[in-house]
Amino acid sequence: MAIPNTPKEAISLSDFPEDVQLCILSFLTPSEVSTFASTSKRSLSLCRSDAKLWFALCHRRWGSKTHIHKWTRNGKRITYKQLYKTLDEYDNLIGFWRRSGNPGGGLNSLHPPPPPLVFFEWGPSFVTGSRVSPSKTPGSYRVVKSPFIWLGVMENGSPVSFVDPECRIQSYDDLDKLLENELEQLVPANVSFMGKSHMVVEENLNFSYANSPEGMKIGGLRRVSSSGNMRGEECNGVVDEVSGSPGSLPDRLMSEIYQYFANRTNPGGERASRRQRRREKERQGRRRKWEPEHFVKIVNCSPTRLRPLQGLWKGICDDMNLDFYLVSYDDIGGIACRKVGDSSHLFSEYCPVFWTSNTTFIESPFSPEEEYIYDSRIHLRPPEAIDSIHGQLPWMENQVVSRILDINSSYDLVIPNLAGASVNPRQVQGRIWLYGNGTFGFGFLRNNYIIDLKHIAQNGCILDTVELCNY
Incomplete structure (x- = not known):
């Protein structure tokens, strides 16, 4: 029932x-x-x-x-x-950024320009930003990662940032040691966002270090008003810990009120005020240790199912040097591949390695002609891959061609002089071979080699990193 x-x-x-x-x-x-x-x-x-x-x-x-x-x-x-709230702000930093404009960020003009690519990642209790560049060792996929900026929280919970021009910060303990023993080597910094895809790293002149061994730790850093840059021992040992942005109206007002009454009640107040004004002039007149650097976020730095070629890649060129490549899909359905070079060099980021409006892949089984084009070309690989006893390295596994894209580079869009019937079609035609493991290689009909591109980073970590290198 x-x-x-x-x-x-x-x-x-x-x-x-x-x-x-x-x-x-x-x-x-x-x-x-x-x-x-x-x-x-x-x-x-x-x-x-x-x-x-x-x-x-x-x-x-x-x-x-x-x-x-x-x-x-x-x-x-x-x-x-x-x-x-702090971690939510830092979360927007995570990933790849590219320096925009002429490089600054050095102590003086004698230093070579820093690499344009920067990678931010989570640490145990901080966020680090590292310069990322290809290794200068010929025929190597190794990547140089040089941490140069550290972001954490102060004792009172306020965000705090330091730039290390010598690229020595690798851990919280390293930072503690630098703060305790080599304060002048670190540069307090501001990381300012303009929207979510543009940021500026600049020296923060409104920070002052407390004059004690304990104060030299993170908790000893104090944010002070723009009306002064006093140390903690000044003004009867009272340290300014007001919240809000430095130099804001309430901040300045409270500082001026405090200074007024301090001068009225403290016999040495006028002398302290003169010392404060002198320090302020010295602070404003001194040379910056860090010139502002602008960065633009690389939003689509990883491939997706619909855009399998998109993202940042690394590959060994015909000169056996490692280069970084950025592949992006444009608004009209095309695919552009460019080297990630120094933007201070003319046309370094504008001339594409290839550009094509053809985004339709050829599916297997492939024709004998396509198989011949692929089989007759040499893969540019590190020497250890060629000398490997087993014939292949772990990152070469599953390097089976799953799909092929016919490149017909329209260079006339960026180099008008190459347009016309005088151009040999083999000079602008090529192939992209998408492998079963998600990586791909490309080559032109005019060449007899294939440049295989590998991931620079995976799961939030830079792959194949080597020892730090100072810039």
Whole structure:
């Protein structure tokens, strides 16, 4: 006999244990948490749980990339809600950026220009930005990664950034040692965003170091008003810790009010004021240690199912030197491949290695003519690949051609003098061979070789890195 349907009682969120409720809320965004908090007093109480809810929000989003607990170590006065905001700002940094304009960033003009490519990645309790460049060793896929900027949090929870011109920061311990022993070697910096795809790294002249061994740690750094650059021992040992952007109106106002009453009540106040003004003039007149650098984010730096060639790649050229390539899909359906060179050189980023409007792949089985074009060409590979006992290295596995793209480079779009019937079709025609492992190679009919492109980074890490190199 069929059992009649019985009405089911509705279950509300409050019926679940608190740990389950917090777990569910950890899937929300901060704006959604704020909306939920306004529904009842119980909801408001849950959403104010910093050690539980906001830690869970931080851990769910970044727990697999960094150690959330370590960001709040050493007694830092920072809530997880505040940490979430900081990590959300840092999250936009992660990935590849390209320097825009003429290079700055050196201590003087005698230093060679730094590489244009920069990679930001998560550390255990910080974010590092590294210069990335091809190794100068001929016939090698190795990549030089030189960390030059560190981003963390201060003792009071405010974001803090340092530039290391000598590229020595590899860990939190390295930074601690530099802060304690070689303060003058580090440059306090500001990382400013203009939108989400353009940023500026410049020296922060509004930072002052506390004059004590403990103050030389991260917690000893203090953000000061633009009206002065006092050390902690000045003004009767009171250190300015006001929040907000340096030099903002409330910041300046409170500093001026404090200075006024300090001069009125402190017999040495006028002398302190003169020292402050003298230091300010010296600070404004001194030479910058770090010239501002502008960077543009490389948004589509990884291939997708619909755009399998897109992203940053590395490949060995006919001169057996490693080069970086950027492949992008344009708005009219074409594919462009360019070398990632120094933008200060004329046309370095404008002349494509190839450009084609033909994006239709040839599927297997391939014709005998296509098989001959591929088989008759030599792959440009490192010497260790040629000398390998087994004939191939791990990154060469599954290098079976899955699809072929016919390149018909339209160089007349960028080099008008090459347009016309006088151009040999073999000079502009070639092939792209997409391999089963997701990488690809390309070559032109005029050449007898194939340039195989490999990934520069995977899963948020630079591949094949070598020892640091100073620039």
